[in-house]
Amino acid sequence: MFEPFIPGTVHHPLAASPRGAEPRDETAIRYPTRLNAMALQPGAIADDRNLLYDAGELVLSVARFHHVRVRRLEPGTGLVVDPAVRRPELVEHAARIMCSALGVDCDLSIRVESDPLPVHAGFGSSSSLIAAVATAVNHLYGNPVDRGDLLPYLTSNHGEEHGTLPGLLIPVQCIGGSAASGLYDGGIQIVAGRSTVVLTVPVPERLSLVIGVPSDWDRRPTDELMAAEAEKFGQFRATGERWAPTIAFRMLHEAMPAARRGDLGPLGSLVFDYRFRMGSIENCSFTHHGLTDLAKNLEPLWHEGAATMLSLSSVGPAFFVLTDRPDHCAERFADLGMDVTHARPHNGTYEETELPR
Incomplete structure (x- = not known):
């Protein structure tokens, strides 16, 4: 699965032929x-x-x-x-x-x-x-x-x-x-x-992003991280078998229609449940030794209404919050020993x- 290759290797060719176009310098x-x-x-x-x-x-x-x-x-x-x-x-x-x-x-x-x-x-x-x-x-x-x-x-x-x-x-x-x-x-x-x-x-313009990365995070090269993730693949599969139908139903019938109407609430709720209730954070715990404890300490941001969306990003260890209370969330992140970044959605x-x- 993880055989290395040289830069420029094409595993899957482009499916459609490029259109004619005029190059520039x-x-x-x-x-x-x-x-x-x-x-x-x-x-x-x-x-x-x-x-x-x-x-x-x-x-x-x-x-x-x-x-x-x-x-x-x-x-x-x-x-x-x-x-x-x-x-x-x-x-x-x-x-x-x-x-x-x-x-x-x-x-x-x-x-x-x-x-x-x-x-x-x-x-x-x-x-x-x-x-x-x-x-x-x-x-x-x-x-x-x-x-x-x-x-x-x-x-x-x-x-x-x-x-x-x-x-x-x-x-x-x-x-x-x-x-x-x-x-x-x-x-x-x-x-x-x-x-x-x-x-x-x-x-919406009123919302911004606060991102936190654990300051004691152990940075590892890609091959080590992939080997550690592979050990969790059984848990990833089990999570999918149990929760994928629920995720699909809620995304299609609740979160997506609401988001089209400008309501991000159901989307944020689905993300929270996926990460904090369906085992996702535990599955991703290989990225940082304190990931699950950190998640428990961040969870109150959701319950107190400070977060429109609270999530781990990918497999972490970065957490982020989409919020209209960025200073409050940043303070919580910093109190938990995280390096904080403020960013705007694009x-x-x-x-x-x-x-x-």
Whole structure:
């Protein structure tokens, strides 16, 4: 399941042929990151079919950005990644799989600057970086690949730095939320089935995000984390078998219709139950030794009405709250020994930005 591969490996070709488009010489974009509130079918997180996952997810798009600049070079030059790029293997992978999809040689210069976010904490920093670079290359060539085709292409060819084998990537479950957050508008997005966006809704201006990461969190490389997660796969499957029908019913008949009407209450309630009552936090406890105790101490934020949504993000260890009382929530996070970040939801898509002079 976790066989390493070299950057640029295409496991699943683009499903549809790119449209004709006019390339430009250079472009720059900014691409949002995301928080993952829940999976729709948690059991599918553990069912690998060669990097194809049908777990579905609920994500919040966050105004913390990857800033990508891409320039075409003379034929035969090859790929040139700025030496200042912090995660060059992911940038290379994104550029090469996108050029493969477009059927062009990868003669590109790429620069990336990312707003600070901890790696492997639940922010989707890896998948959003890959999505940002691939989207920038697609944008450079006039967007010949439609977003509906680009999204599953990116998720089915995802990988992250191996950890103990430099220069190689390792498969990691990718459901589609990080790419969707920049390709589709709406601060809240529901991705179902094979990386298909089925609902997007804006987050009201009065609500903001408070994110907390345990200050004593033990950062581990990808291969170690994946090995630890694999030991929990039986619990993921059991959670899916027990709760997936309930999640699907409540999402389809309660949460989604209410969200379309502007009421996020049923959505927040479903997320809370998924994380705090259906075993999700226990399943994700491999990411941090004190995760379950921390969750118990954060739970009062929900019961006292301070949170429109309270959740672990992905498998953690980051927790977040969508709230109209950010100072109160931030104080609670800090009192529990968490490093606190304030952020705004991002209701738009990726954006073209001015090129540096």
